[in-house]
Amino acid sequence: MTKVTAQLSVSLDGYYAGPQHDGDGDWLRSAESHGFFRVTRWATEAMAWRERQGFAGGRHDADSEIIAESFAAAGAYVMGRRMADGGEVPWGDEPPFRAPVFVVTHRPRPTLHRQGGTSFTYVTDGLASAVAQARAAAGEKNVAVAGGGSLVRQVLRAGLLDELELHVVPVVLGAGLRLFDDLGLDDFEAIELTPDRVVPSPQVTHIRYAVRGRAPLVLDDRGRGTGTP
């Protein structure tokens, strides 16, 4: 059955990039890019990522297998406008997705067909519509929320996400763009998840969660009762 999944590389303190670039000057010199490069470096050094980008070499290890698995599981993608704009030139004529990509945007634009099976369809009637269109296109495979982090947050907040895999990178950035900000939770409410797979590697810890959804926070007796539930 098709699931809506997301994968995101985050620092130990939950950032997927450094503090947001204000658009003035070179993004590559910004704190945003420095943080983003650090948390995604494990991927750019992995063979499975490099092969999709048309680069040679790279490590063939557990990290690379996680990337290969994510690509293989996705029948369609949902993507934020900022990521789609930023990737259009570097991804070139044959983008790494090899599947239909649905871009959430306010600006209408004709569908862009690329080589290797990738297409970009620009969806202007909202996130839920983009997810529904991706689901229809995904067949038996999953809908992967490609990012960026802001879109993953929106999908989580909207209750549309079934599975979240975090690639937890052993670095503390101290500031930046956070996955888990502004989720609309009140103080006595949380989003509960269940870890269903953990893959450790020297560079990153991959933790995959099933998203169970919102639940109230409750007190307990701090273990004074008769035992475990």
Added chain:
Amino acid sequence: MTKVTAQLSVSLDGYYAGPQHDGDGDWLRSAESHGFFRVTRWATEAMAWRERQGFAGGRHDADSEIIAESFAAAGAYVMGRRMADGGEVPWGDEPPFRAPVFVVTHRPRPTLHRQGGTSFTYVTDGLASAVAQARAAAGEKNVAVAGGGSLVRQVLRAGLLDELELHVVPVVLGAGLRLFDDLGLDDFEAIELTPDRVVPSPQVTHIRYAVRGRAPLVLDDRGRGTGTP
């Protein structure tokens, strides 16, 4: 050789408790306690924690073994004043530490001797002094920073921490007290760590890190070069 270690239970979004209680009204009814209870519940249900508190029952599983190991490795503790004050009554005559505890505080107070090997020494000349006194008391064992989260942050910020074990609980709280705030990092600088053990369980993911220290954030060529460094 003695290491300075810390263990802390945190939510997936990095909180060790809910938003700080303002001291007005019952802490147990506060958002702070609701968040704190959620992220520490795995421990209160574990046999090794319950045994130290004088409670029967509990699960004997990987989570419990992690707790037993932490208690066994600690020859002395460093603790924040707020945690020491909060625990004084509930811990009773025989606190769970069974080792000397050095409390970082501004208020002088005679050393408190409890049953079972626990003592509380109140250190008024700063964090580094408390760590040094605990190191002298620890013998061949480790100095464990018992918490709260604010003290763990201070020890990390001061470059005094050798090892950090996070118990990552699969819940998103959305707000609260964060371990990794206010570390004094600039935008192009990070704290690097190395994961040296990951223990998954259904309730929590235990990730132990060696703290390597501050390092500059650098750009790379996004994999276009000849391969991995």
